[in-house]
Amino acid sequence: MKYLCIASISGFSGKSLVTLGLGLILKEKGYRVGYIKPFGKTPQKYEKRLIDADAEFMRKALDIQDPPEVVSPFVVTFEAQQSLLEGISSDKLKNIKKAVASIKDKDIVLVGGGANLYEGSAFGINTLKMIDHLKASTLIVDSWKGDSSIDSILGAKQLLKGKLAGVVINKIPLSADDYVKRSVRSFLERSGIPVFASLHRDILLDSITVRQLNDILNGKVMCCEDKLDEFIENFSIGAMDVDSAMKYFKRTPNKAVITGAHRSDIQLAALETSTKCVILTGGLYANDVITGKAKASGIPIISVSDDTYSTVEKIESSIGKIRIREQKKILRTKEIVEKEFDLKRLLDTLKLKKHQA
Numbered sequence: 001m002k003y004l005c006i007a008s009i010s011g012f013s014g015k016s017l018v019t020l021g022l023g024l025i026l027k028e029k030g031y032r033v034g035y036i037k038p039f040g041k042t043p044q045k046y047e048k049r050l051i052d053a054d055a056e057f058m059r060k061a062l063d064i065q066d067p068p069e070v071v072s073p074f075v076v077t078f079e080a081q082q083s084l085l086e087g088i089s090s091d092k093l094k095n096i097k098k099a100v101a102s103i104k105d106k107d108i109v110l111v112g113g114g115a116n117l118y119e120g121s122a123f124g125i126n127t128l129k130m131i132d133h134l135k136a137s138t139l140i141v142d143s144w145k146g147d148s149s150i151d152s153i154l155g156a157k158q159l160l161k162g163k164l165a166g167v168v169i170n171k172i173p174l175s176a177d178d179y180v181k182r183s184v185r186s187f188l189e190r191s192g193i194p195v196f197a198s199l200h201r202d203i204l205l206d207s208i209t210v211r212q213l214n215d216i217l218n219g220k221v222m223c224c225e226d227k228l229d230e231f232i233e234n235f236s237i238g239a240m241d242v243d244s245a246m247k248y249f250k251r252t253p254n255k256a257v258i259t260g261a262h263r264s265d266i267q268l269a270a271l272e273t274s275t276k277c278v279i280l281t282g283g284l285y286a287n288d289v290i291t292g293k294a295k296a297s298g299i300p301i302i303s304v305s306d307d308t309y310s311t312v313e314k315i316e317s318s319i320g321k322i323r324i325r326e327q328k329k330i331l332r333t334k335e336i337v338e339k340e341f342d343l344k345r346l347l348d349t350l351k352l353k354k355h356q357a
Helices: 015-028 053-061 078-085 092-101 127-134 148-160 174-190 210-217 242-251 264-271 288-297 308-318 327-340 343-350
Strands: 002-008 033-036 043-046 049-052 108-112 137-143 164-172 195-200 234-237 255-260 275-281 301-303
Touching (some): 002 015, 015 033, 015 137, 015 164, 053 108, 092 127, 127 148, 137 343, 148 164, 148 174, 164 343, 174 195, 195 327, 210 308, 234 308, 255 264, 275 308
Parallel strands (some): 002 108, 033 108, 137 164, 255 275, 275 301
Antiparallel strands (some): 043 049
């Protein structure tokens, strides 16, 4: 049984994308796949215990038969953090080792790493420690942040001391795509770091549903509740004159428009173009003409209590943290990994063979 830890250097790099895509493809090819996330940060109630919500999603998406408490042996809670700070000792590693030992009859176990290699250090269970304990090979997923990413990847190689199987460079903007694929990949390969994939930003995977946006903003839906699962790909702030706004709106598809309730001219312009929802700030509602037009066009109007600046700030702080939960995103994830990831090279690196029944 092989262990592959999918880790990152910084948060929201796309580990879930790569993990899910690899897991689905390996299962499709006949490999017996397991999954465990030793350190969880998103508590979710399951019967009488807490598990990690992201781990539970992965368990279900990959159809993992191990119970939730095995896939998610430890999740940080406020109480756990307080006990730690108060000096109340608890051997979290013991529970994780027990969970790992119970995973049987797998060809490969995908191990979900923390937001970075050190997360979980206070509890004695960071990603580096898990890699050592499992003798796991490691796949680093790093979102492209310019040339500083090269330093981060080289630094990770030094830290992992021979346990680095390779890297995936993710979320590459189109403007840097050629540079990364031609120059950066070649340099890393010459430095002894296999690059299994370099993935540009994907509009669908970066998108958010109207429902998710409404939850983030704690808004009130004024109409078209049946359209809340539509995907938003772009955002526009309606603070300009209407002629300029119309030109911009026509060039921006599948957008959410954020504007004040008094700007009925902007709202009408938004409703006449490719818009997924209109966000009215300041806690006010649209007039009857706007509401009627929105209903006829099937475009939800959402009223939020915050001002425009605070609304935009909330959205910006949430973008990149949206999880891959919708079926369309799951299918897109598999499609991307299947097309772009050098799976044969990874299997050769891991010396992974299918179980012979």
